[in-house]
Amino acid sequence: MWAQCTCRVYILCNDFDKARAVARTDPALKQYVEQQHTQHLLQNKNADGLANIGNATEAIEIYAQQGDWGKVHQLAEQAGPQSVIKYSVR
Secondary structure (H helix, E strand, C coil), X not given: CHHHHHHHHHHHCCCHHHHHHHHCCCHHHHHHHHHHHHHHHHHCCCHHHHHHCXXXXXXXXXXXXXXXXXXXXXXXXXXXXXXXXXXXXX
């Protein structure tokens, strides 16, 4: 129980590395921390952070909303042919 509370405090402080360290032995808690981190990045429109954790689709969408077409096309190429096709027409 203390691990869950501790993780929540770290998450509220946006200290996801410490939350991960506390959750390292609990798979369900680790998943919760990762979900919260992803939500934090989405809410803050942090495309670089999303790309760094492997959420290419969400990162591409944010880059597109921001008009950063260089990064859209660069990340789409890494994501695969379907992404290249989808974003080449925008």
